[in-house]
Amino acid sequence: MIELQNAVPLAPLTTLRLGGPAMRFVTVTDARQLAEACLSVWADDAPWMALGGGSNVVVSDDGFEGTVIHIDSRGIDQLEPGPGDAPGTVRVRAQAGEPWDALVEYAVANGLSGIEALSGIPGSCGASPVQNIGAYGQEIASVLVGVEFLDSETGELQWLTAAELDFGYRTSALKRGRDGVVVSIDLRLVRAGTDQRALGQPIEYSQLADALRVELGDRVALAAVREAVLRVRGSKGMVLNDADPDSVSAGSFFTNPIVGESFARTLPSDAPRWVTEEPATPDAPETYSVKLSAAWLIEHAGLGRGFSLPGSHAAISGKHTLALVNRGGATASQVAELARFIQWRVMSEFGVNLAPEPVFVGFGSDED
Structure with a gap:
């Protein structure tokens, strides 16, 4: 009851x-x-x-x-192989309320590779496919088999495959309006060994490679990858830590904008950019799309780390430009006001709209 x-x-x-x-x-x-x-x-x-x-x-x-x-449902289980599970892979099921990082810790401890670079991401397993969480060259879309989903329209428990979730950059069909709740998630991980000394996936992110002092494409022990990711994230205030006021945040507050290649050519030549297969926004017939660095845009719009509006207790993190933090006593209105100000400055300077990553709850239509 x-x-x-x-x-x-x-x-x-x-x-x-x-x-x-x-x-x-x-x-x-x-x-x-x-x-x-x-x-x-x-x-x-x-x-x-x-x-x-x-x-x-x-x-x-x-x-x-x-x-x-x-x-707050918990539990992690290894399942029998299912359709499409290749030799050397393991299917793992996590309940929706299980903390995401607890699942990563479990995988690393059991020699299972595929999510080790996603260490330290706060939140629950049930939310992970909604956002298509990703970091340091890995994302959940690459390992998700599917989710148990309770549909609010029918009241029925459904099995939705990864293909049906229609993943994109930090989004999915669940975020775009599929109404209901995730009950559990199934991942397909690689059996790299029997414990944390097993080698993980090839390192695909330069900052992580630098932290590990290896070359891109090298493979490193799962435990070493997890330790390096936690260290890098911690240096940015992106690991929850009661002793670090910069960790009192919602993580990265803005997604990296994706634009058409012709628009990207109008930006300063030193603005970081990466060719991507994601569709450009706004839509335009382009040869290819380009992902921009939201952090670079914010900083070069004149808003540095630690910036806050007069009288506000909400601020840009002192460690990471993409995080907005509660310095103590901040209100939700102050966070929303700071976010709008950042969007206005970046739009005024570069003509780029920054989309917030967090969900706004209980606000008017102008915020959510």
Whole structure:
């Protein structure tokens, strides 16, 4: 039997540590409770939202006038091989509420390769395919087999394959409007060995290669990759740490914009850019698309690390330009105001629109 609570503060459940209360709130700890809570809430046809690790969300100061389903279901299991599982691969299932980094830690400890470079990313496993999380040359789209998904329209538990999730850069069909909740995720990882000394996937990201003092394409022990990623992320304030005020953030606040190649040629020659297969925004018939560095655009629009608006406790991180942090006592309105100011400066300087990565909850249509 699920138990609804009233006026539960949401700030302690988000990595930004801000925002108002949920009108109604329920915590679920297994798949059965999750289904029971969802079906009960959906039957009321009232506003609702799912909340996992709270790492990619900005809750308004007024909170959420609806029901928050807090997903805290845990569990990691190795499954029998399924269709499409090649020799040397292992299928792993994680429940939606399992912390993502706990899954990475499990994989590394068991000699399973494919997500070691995704170490230290906050949030839950259930949220990982929604955003198509990625870092340091790896992303979940490369290893996801599919998800168990409870559809809010039908109330039925469905199996959605990775192809059906239609992954893109930091997005998926789940983020673009497929309504429901992820119950569990299945990954296909490579059996690299029996423990953390096994070699991981080839290093594909130059900053990680530099941290490991190896060449691009080299393979390194899983434990060494995880340690290096945690060290690099920690130096940017991108690993949750109570002793580091720069870690009180929602992670990278803006995605790297993708533009057409003709527009990219209008930008300064020293602006970092990478050719990508992702579609350009705005749409235009282009030979190819180009991904830009949001951090470079922000810095070269005159907004350096540590910048904040007068009287505000929200700031650009002192360690990483893409993170907006709560310096203590910040409000959600201050974070939203800073985000809008950054967008305005970058648009004014370069004509590029920066899209926020976090989900805005309880704001008006101008923020969300």
